[in-house]
Amino acid sequence: MSPRPLETIAGFAAYLRDHGLAVGIAENQAMVAAAVAVRIEDWERLRAGWRSIVCHCPPEWRKYPDLFEPYWFPNRLKGTAKTDGQTRARRDLRQVIADLHDDLDAQARPAAQADVSLTSTAASGIEQPGERARGGASRCEALANRDFCQWLPQDLTQLERTVEALAQRLRRRALRRLRNDARGRRLDLRRTLRASLRTGGEPFVPAWRRPRRERPRLFVLVDVSRSMETHAQLFLRIARAFVGILDARVFVFHTRLAEITPLLASDSGRVQEKINALTAGFGGGTRIATSLADLVNGHARHALSRRARLLILSDGFDADPPDQLAYELARVKRRGTRIYWLHPTRDAAPTAPLASSRDFIDRFAPLYDLDSLARLGQIFEQEAR
């Protein structure tokens, strides 16, 4: 016997929810309303109609066809793989709509709608996205302590969330420039007077300003030399999250320095390919000091200031003379930029260049799993005080 149409639709909603779409009761009701609105012969329209109801952003929009097809038309797929425990249920979208219309003929519409919310709650439970229980095992725990080298690509959403939390903790600094703001504390005399013209010279509506607050500008240098081979891939992913969320500028180096911010900003699968092409000509070895000099003299000459933070993601093995790194770091430091050295191992490698530059580096911090990335937030906060 086929299940009732409302249950089938609720089942589809639960299936979408399991795949990360934020489909709640409101969406479920809208899906039913849409199914009621189409005529039985136009049932194929529901594919597009439901898409606009359950998708809320471009990634979901792109994901939807891959979810809709296997659910409703498992037979159209080659080599049918069982996706979950629900494949036995009969799923004929046309039949579902026909049943729904039949049901509606039998009972009043408001009653049917009330039924929806009950069904959806009972059939699927109300779950928040990201809090899916999986047989008592939570995957957040495992992820937090897993080394980045062991990660799977799908775990990276968690990474983005961590970087978002970091962004919150990177304090905004007040600048001397002011901006218009209704809740500001300084009176903007010029705009107040201008506005008073409307009210016959009576300044009824005062205009206010407050200092513009901006986040520090982040510069991220990623070491892609041979010694960092296993870590560079994931450091680049972290850097990519930094670009998307914190508007950072990212550079890669081993013997020379190259900016890759534009490559990371576009959401394309060819990023790695392009970065490889960019760094292909680099010779062996690592020249951190020379690369840093490139940054200071060229790429970020005017931007390295009190408002900038420099994150160097490297193990500290440098082929340049040991004192040169200290010299270049001192130059950066003199401009008021804070420097963080993030090493992929639990402790910083005891290399000569690092030993001599210790005084110029504000903080050393390990970066090998999500917890260590999250701890960066505390470091950012501490320095702001």
Next chain:
Amino acid sequence: MDERALNEVLRTAGYIADEGLTTTLWFSLALGRPLLLEGDAGVGKTAVAGALAKALGRRLIRLQCYEGLDLQQAAYEWNYARQLLAIRLHEHGTGIGERDLFTLEYLLERPLLAAMTSEVPALLLIDEVDRADEAFEAYLLEALADWQITIPELGRVAARHIPLVVLTSNRTRELSDALRRRCLYYYLDYPTLERETAIVRATLPDAAPRLVEDAVAFVQRLRREDLQKIPGIAETLDWVRALHKLELRALPEDPETVLRTLICLLKTRDDRFQMSGERVRALAEGSRSGVVAASA
């Protein structure tokens, strides 16, 4: 009105919509829910609202969002000048009470209120909602959920006709989940070859068919290149218009000539810099073979 009819009236209004978009628009009308359109700049998000208003014979009310947009510019504002004038006029007469001053007569309607109080059903376009700040977005939630605006001095103003609301966003900022979930969502992508050809033909009927085919195929290929700013439909139209003004019947053989006209399509220095005669030739030849394949 069913979807086919909707598609037809949109076409008459000068907008060629694909099937998915027509379906979404139809659902938006049928379910009475706002529609959130996202997509790159230049794919025709704003044009959808304009064409829809024209097609449905609704009054188009546009609210252009920007940073710092506040209630006074979005919903309503008291006409202080007129109120003061009224006070002065009545100074020596019978006198005027506070109640007389806070009436609809002294209220300046801004787009949100105008859409609610419109005599005829309106289409409210909230353009580039991502540019407005979060406080305004929160205010919008109330207006879109209850179709009413509360004015402290007057009370509740409910909508006479529930307006059809179209919001557009360029994703310069993430919108809140609350707003997204109140709207139907449609991601407007760059048009397919067939649709873009149809758009160009409909807009520029005088241009030579071969020129239109060549140019559109060229642009379609150009979009696959690694550009900073991908040309939108408006750019294609500009380019074909320019080529038509040069009295060309097809895309010129000489890549340098094409390169000179690419100012219509490439809008950043980097994009312009990376486009050489050789690449233009490759793109143009690709488009020719594509057209031949299509006609074969």
